[in-house]
Amino acid sequence: MLHDPERTIEFEFVRATENAALHAMHWIGRGDKEAADAAACDAIYGVFDLVNICGEVVIGEGIKDEAPGIFLGDRLGTWKQGAPRFDIALDPIDGTTNISKGMANSISVIAASQTDEGKSQMHNIPSFYCHKIAYGPRVKAMVDSEKMGHSLLDAPLNETLMLLRCALGKRMAEIVVQVMDRPRNEIFVDQVRKAGASLRMIADGDITAAVAPSLPDSGIDLYVGIGGSPEGVLTANALRALGGDLQMRMWFRNEAEKAELGAGLTGQELLRVYNAEEIVPGDSAIFCATGVTDSALLPGVKLIGKTAITHSILMRARSKTVRRIQATHDLDHKTVHLRSSQKEHSI
Ligand code: VTB
Numbered sequence: 001m002l003h004d005p006e007r008t009i010e011f012e013f014v015r016a017t018e019n020a021a022l023h024a025m026h027w028i029g030r031g032d033k034e035a036a037d038a039a040a041c042d043a044i045y046g047v048f049d050l051v052n053i054c055g056e057v058v059i060g061e062g063i064k065d066e067a068p069g070i071f072l073g074d075r076l077g078t079w080k081q082g083a084p085r086f087d088i089a090l091d092p093i094d095g096t097t098n099i100s101k102g103m104a105n106s107i108s109v110i111a112a113s114q115t116d117e118g119k120s121q122m123h124n125i126p127s128f129y130c131h132k133i134a135y136g137p138r139v140k141a142m143v144d145s146e147k148m149g150h151s152l153l154d155a156p157l158n159e160t161l162m163l164l165r166c167a168l169g170k171r172m173a174e175i176v177v178q179v180m181d182r183p184r185n186e187i188f189v190d191q192v193r194k195a196g197a198s199l200r201m202i203a204d205g206d207i208t209a210a211v212a213p214s215l216p217d218s219g220i221d222l223y224v225g226i227g228g229s230p231e232g233v234l235t236a237n238a239l240r241a242l243g244g245d246l247q248m249r250m251w252f253r254n255e256a257e258k259a260e261l262g263a264g265l266t267g268q269e270l271l272r273v274y275n276a277e278e279i280v281p282g283d284s285a286i287f288c289a290t291g292v293t294d295s296a297l298l299p300g301v302k303l304i305g306k307t308a309i310t311h312s313i314l315m316r317a318r319s320k321t322v323r324r325i326q327a328t329h330d331l332d333h334k335t336v337h338l339r340s341s342q343k344e345h346s347i
Contacts, residue, residue, distance in 0.1 A: 004318075005053075005084040005114065006114055006284060006286060006316055006318065007319075009051065009053060009084070009086075010286050010288065010314060010316055011314070012047065012048075012051045013110050013112065013286060013288035013314065014288055014290070014312050014314050014325055015047050016043070016044045016047040016048060016108075016110055016288075017044075017107075017108040017109060017110055017288050017289055017290035017312060018290050018310045018312060018327060018329075019043040019044070019046070019047055019336040019337075020039075020040035020041075020043045020044050020092050020093070020108035020290065021040070021107075021108045021290040021291065021292045021300075021301050021310055022043070022301065022308055022310065022329065022334070022336060022347050023039045023040060023042065023043040023336055023338075023347065024036045024037075024039045024040040024043075024092075024093060024099060024108070024292055025292060025301045025303065025308070026039070027039060027099055027100065028099050028102050028292070028293060029099075029100070029101065029102030030100065031100050031101070032100055033096035033097055033099060033100040034096075036093055036096055036099045036100060037061075037069060037092060037093050037096050040092035040093045040108055041069055041070050041092045041339075042338045042339050042340050043092075043336050043337075043338060044070065044076075044090065044092050044108075044110070045070065045076065045338075045339030046336060046337040046338040046339045046340075046342075047336075047337060048076035048077050049077075049078070049337065049339055049342070050078075050337060051076075051077050051078065052077065052078050052080050052083040053076070053077035053078070053083050053084055053085070053086055054075075054077055054079045054080075054083050054084070054085045054086070055075065055076035055077040055085075055086045055087075055088045055112065056073070056074075056075060056076075056085070056086070056087060056088065057070055057071065057072055057073060057074040057075070057076065057088050057089075057090065058072065058087045058088065058089060058120055058122050058124060059072070059088075059089030059090070059111075059122060059124060059230045059233050059234065060072045060073075060074060060090070060230075061090070061091050061092065061230065069092065070090060070092060072124075076088055084114060085114065085115050085116070086112040086113065086114055086115060087112065087113045087115045087120055087121045087122050088110065088111070088112045089110070089111045089112070089122055089230065089233050089234050089237065090109065090110040090111065090234070091108075091109050091207065091230065091231065091234060092108055093106055093107075093108055093292065094106065094107050094108075094109055094204075094205045094206075094207045094208070094231060094234075095107065095204045095205030095208075095292070095293070096204075097203070097204050098203060098204050098205055098293060099292055099293065102293070103203055103204075103293065104202075104293050104294045104295060104300075105202050105203065105204065105205040105208055105209075105293060105294070105295040105296075106204075106205055106291075106292040106293045106295070106300070107205065107207065107208055107289045107290065107291055107292060107295060107297065107298060108289065108290050108292060109207055109234055109287075109288070109289040109290075110286075110287075110288050110289075111233075111234050111237035111238070111280075111285065111286060111287045111288070112237075112284075112285075112286045113237070113280060113282050113284045113285050113286070114282075114284040115282065115284070121280065121281065121282040121284065121285075122233055122236075122237075122279065122280055123233065123274065123278065123279045123280070123281075124233070125229040125230075125232065125233065125248070125250060125274075125279075126229075126250070126261050126262065126265070127229050127250035127251060127252055127257075127261050127262065128228065128229060128252075128253075128257070128261065129226050129227065129228060129229060129250075129251045129252070129253070130226070130227070130228070130229045130232050130248040130249060130250055130251055131153050131225075131226050131248065131249050131251045132206070132210060132223065132224070132225065132226070132227060132232050132235075132246055132247070132248040133152045133153055133160070133222070133223065133224045133246065133247050133248075134209075134210035134211070134213055134214075134222070134223040134224075134235060134239065134244065134245070134246035134247075135164070135213050135214075135221070135222055135223075135244055135245060135246070136213040136214040136215075136216075136221070136242075136243075136244040137214060137242065137243035137244050138167045138168060139163065139164055139167045139168070139213070139221075139222075139244075139245075140243065140244055140245040141167070142163060142166065142167040143163070143245070146163070151247050151249075151273040152247050153247050153248075153249055153273055156191070157188060157191035157192065157195060157224065158191060158194065158195040160222070161175055161177075161192070161195045161197050161222075164221055164222060168221060170221070172195060172196045172197055173196055173197070173198060174198065175197040175198060175221045175222065176197070176198045176199075176200055176219055176220050176221050176222075177192045177197050177198065177199055177200070177220075177221065177222045177223070177224060178199075178200045178201070178202060178209040178212065178220050178222070178223045178224075178296070179192065179199065179200075179201055179202075179223075179224060179225045180201070180202055180203075180204065180206050180209065180225050180226075180227050181201040181202065181203055182225070182226070184225075184226050185225040185226060188224050188225050189201070192224075200220065200296075205295065206223065206225065206227035206228070206231055206235075207231045207234050207235050207238075207289070207297075208289075208295040208296055208297040208298070209223045209296065210223040210227075210231075210232070210235040210239075210246060211235055211238045211239070211242070211244075211287075211297055212295075212296040212297055213244060214238070214239055214242035214243065214244030215242065215297070218296045218297065219296060220296050223246075226251050229248075229250070232246065232248045232279070233279055233280070234287070235276075236274075236276040236279035236280045236285075237280050237285045237286070237287040237317075238287035238315065239276040240276050240277065240280050240285040240317040241285055241286075241287055241315035241316055241317045241320055241322065242315065242320075242322065243320070244276075245275050245276050245277075246275065246276055247273050247274070247275055248273070248274050248279070249271065249272065249273045249274070250262065250270060250272075258270070280317075283317065283318055284316070284317065284318060285316060285317035285318075286314075286315070286316045286317075287313075287314075287315050287316070288312065288313070288314045288315075289312060289313055290310050290311065290312040291310070291311050291312075297313065298311045298312070298313060299311045306330065306331045306332050307328060307329065307330060307331065308328075308329040308331055308334070308347065309326065309327070309328055309329070310326070310327045310329065311324065311325070311326050312324070312325045312326075312327070313325070329347070331346065331347050334346070334347055335347075
């Protein structure tokens, strides 16, 4: 086995999210989010069918909204004997509604952690939703040094924004907070406005929103709100590589959901606040995403005649290298390998 198989295999992840974005782009604006999702899944499976890894999906999709997808326990890769083992978390499209409406903020995303058999490296959160707050390395350094007795999830948002002001050396009005536009998040929107910080709302897709504060050039300083739990785990993989952090705690829409999804958990476990290192505790964390439509993280796919341009970001926790990969695909030659047909297809 290679000494550090992550180093080479990580580039196959880029091919997978690129192909997912290219195969899904035809569905942008066409009102069919399931078709976009299915196209992305087919392409991701198709790439991994040619890659020598033993990949097990530990965080899949589709449970919450019954979308087509790649699910928990599914296998990716050839599973040839001796191939390195990876736990895989993915969202073939985060923001399928956005794609279907031709709106901004959709990506294809995969995270992975090299693992020894049987030892999962990613914490699976049983709730559909979590209350999350995500911030970059400078804020993390200050949060860690303040040794607060409570989590940021319990602090009034204006206190957290004051902390950001100090950590980032900005005026309040320059601090940009991203929140997903939902009635359940109105409380955060009000607090951001009252504090005098600057607000950016997104319709869907809170992985880009929560990773953005850890990138110096994203223009976003903080993500806060209630969004999907699997999306939080994917975000945690990126933050392990970028040095930022997030805090997240399970959130339930009602008591029945809490009783069902939280069955078997103690009161303490239900209230536990996780940070990125607790969600992804191992040394190995790879995060890869390709833009489908524009977001704070990545430009979307651009189609110019028979040329498609994709933008991806690839990073891993071991080396902390962050690569931005712009690819020009000549569609007269580019093909994607699909699981459904086991063949190469033109885009
Ligand atoms: C969240 C968010 C995702 O869908 O799961 C959201 O984390 C679903 O929220 O990024 P609702 O159930 O309120 O629609 C996304 O925005 C896209 O999958």
